[in-house]
Amino acid sequence: MNTAALRAWRLSFYFGAVFAVVGVMAPFWPVFLKARGLTATEIGLLLSAGLWLRVLANPLIAQLADRRGERRRPLLILTLVAMLAFSCFLYAKGFWGLLAVNLIASVAFSSIMPLGETVVLSTVYRLGLDYGRLRIWGSITFIATSFTGGAMLAVFGSWSVLWAILALLVIVLLACTLLPTEYERKAPAPKRASGAMGQLLCQPVFLLFLLAGGLSSASHAVLYGFATLHWRGVGFSDTLIGALWAEGVVAEIILFWLGNRLLERFGAANLLALGAAAGIIRWTAMGLSDSLGLAxxxxxxxxxxFGATHLGAMHFIARAAPEEMSATAQSLHGAVGAGIAVGIVMAGAGWLYQAFANGAFFFMAGIAFASLLAALLLARVWDGERMRLSGETETSDK
Known part of the structure; x- marks a missing residue:
C-alpha cells in the first residue's frame, strides 16, 4: 500500500470512528438521560447548556491548538477527557450532577471534529486525495450505528447506550493515534495565530462564509426538530419514517462520492450556493404537500x-483560511452553523410548527434564500486565494 493510500485509509477510519459515536448519541442519548430520571424539560436544558458552552469553548480550544501547531496530541487528550467524562455518568446522579458531567463530555467530544477535519484537509490537499470519498465513511457508520443502536436499546435497555459510546470512544482514540503528523508545524505558530479568532472575524470574506453556511444549517431546524412528528401525524409508519431519514443520508453519501467532480465544476463558494438553492426548493415543497411521493x-x-453545503464549507476553509488558523476557522464554522444559528432558529421552530404545521417550512425556505444571497456574494468577492490578513505581504497561496 503506497503512502497516499495508507493515509486515505487512516483518515477514512477516523471519520468512521467519530461518526459511529454520533450515530449512537444523536438518536439515543436523550433516551439514556430519561432513564436516569430526568424530565423532558431537564433533558432540554441539559442539551441546550452543552450546545451553548460548545459555542464558547470549541473556538478557544482550537485557537490553542493553532497556537501550538499541533493536532494529534490535542485530539488524544480530548478523546481521553471525553472517555473519562462519559465514564462519570456511571456515578453521577440528579440533574445538577448529570449536567456538570454532560458539559465536560459535550465540550471534549465536540472539539474533536474541527481538529480532525483540519488534519484531514491538510493531508487531502498535500496528497491530492478526494475529501468526499474519505468523509463518506462517516455517513456509512452513522447509518450503521443508528440502526444497530435501536436494536441494542430494545434488547439491552438504556444503559447500553452509555456502554456503546464508551466502547466506540476507544476506537476513536485508536483512530486519532493513526492520524498523520508529518504536516504539523514543528515550530511554534506565527504570533498572529494567538489572535486567530479576532483576525478571522474581521475578514468580510470569512464573515460572508459564516453567514452563508450558518443560515443554510439553520434552515434545517424544522426538519430536525419536527419532521418525524409531522410525518407521524399524517399517517406515515415509524418504519417508513426511518427509511425517509436513511434516504437522506444515502443521498449525502452519493454526493460525497462525486465530491471532487462537483468541486471542479462549481468551486467551493458555488457549492454553498447550490446547497442553499436546493434548500429553497426542498423547504417550499415540504410546506406545500404532505404526500409520500414528495417526501x-x-x-x-x-x-x-447538507452534502453540497458541507463539501463547499470544508474546501473554502482549506483554501481561504491561513494554515496556522485552520483549526480556529473550522471551529468557528461549527460554532456559528451547528451552534448559534441552529440554536436561535430552533428556539422559534416549535412555535412556528405549532402555529403553521408544515407551513413552517416556508419560513425555512426564506432562511435558505438569505443563505443563497450570502453565498452568491461570497462567490463574487472571494478570489479563490487564501485570505490576506493585516500585516501580511501579498501571496498567492492556494
Missing amino acids: LLTQGLHAFT
Whole structure:
C-alpha cells in the first residue's frame, strides 16, 4: 500500500470512528438521560447548556491548538477527557450532577471534529486525495450505528447506550493515534495565530462564509426538530419514517462520492450556493404537500442541502483560511452553523410548527434564500486565494 493510500485509509477510519459515536448519541442519548430520571424539560436544558458552552469553548480550544501547531496530541487528550467524562455518568446522579458531567463530555467530544477535519484537509490537499470519498465513511457508520443502536436499546435497555459510546470512544482514540503528523508545524505558530479568532472575524470574506453556511444549517431546524412528528401525524409508519431519514443520508453519501467532480465544476463558494438553492426548493415543497411521493423526492435533496453545503464549507476553509488558523476557522464554522444559528432558529421552530404545521417550512425556505444571497456574494468577492490578513505581504497561496 503506497503512502497516499495508507493515509486515505487512516483518515477514512477516523471519520468512521467519530461518526459511529454520533450515530449512537444523536438518536439515543436523550433516551439514556430519561432513564436516569430526568424530565423532558431537564433533558432540554441539559442539551441546550452543552450546545451553548460548545459555542464558547470549541473556538478557544482550537485557537490553542493553532497556537501550538499541533493536532494529534490535542485530539488524544480530548478523546481521553471525553472517555473519562462519559465514564462519570456511571456515578453521577440528579440533574445538577448529570449536567456538570454532560458539559465536560459535550465540550471534549465536540472539539474533536474541527481538529480532525483540519488534519484531514491538510493531508487531502498535500496528497491530492478526494475529501468526499474519505468523509463518506462517516455517513456509512452513522447509518450503521443508528440502526444497530435501536436494536441494542430494545434488547439491552438504556444503559447500553452509555456502554456503546464508551466502547466506540476507544476506537476513536485508536483512530486519532493513526492520524498523520508529518504536516504539523514543528515550530511554534506565527504570533498572529494567538489572535486567530479576532483576525478571522474581521475578514468580510470569512464573515460572508459564516453567514452563508450558518443560515443554510439553520434552515434545517424544522426538519430536525419536527419532521418525524409531522410525518407521524399524517399517517406515515415509524418504519417508513426511518427509511425517509436513511434516504437522506444515502443521498449525502452519493454526493460525497462525486465530491471532487462537483468541486471542479462549481468551486467551493458555488457549492454553498447550490446547497442553499436546493434548500429553497426542498423547504417550499415540504410546506406545500404532505404526500409520500414528495417526501421521497425532498429527502433526496439532502444530498445538496447538507452534502453540497458541507463539501463547499470544508474546501473554502482549506483554501481561504491561513494554515496556522485552520483549526480556529473550522471551529468557528461549527460554532456559528451547528451552534448559534441552529440554536436561535430552533428556539422559534416549535412555535412556528405549532402555529403553521408544515407551513413552517416556508419560513425555512426564506432562511435558505438569505443563505443563497450570502453565498452568491461570497462567490463574487472571494478570489479563490487564501485570505490576506493585516500585516501580511501579498501571496498567492492556494
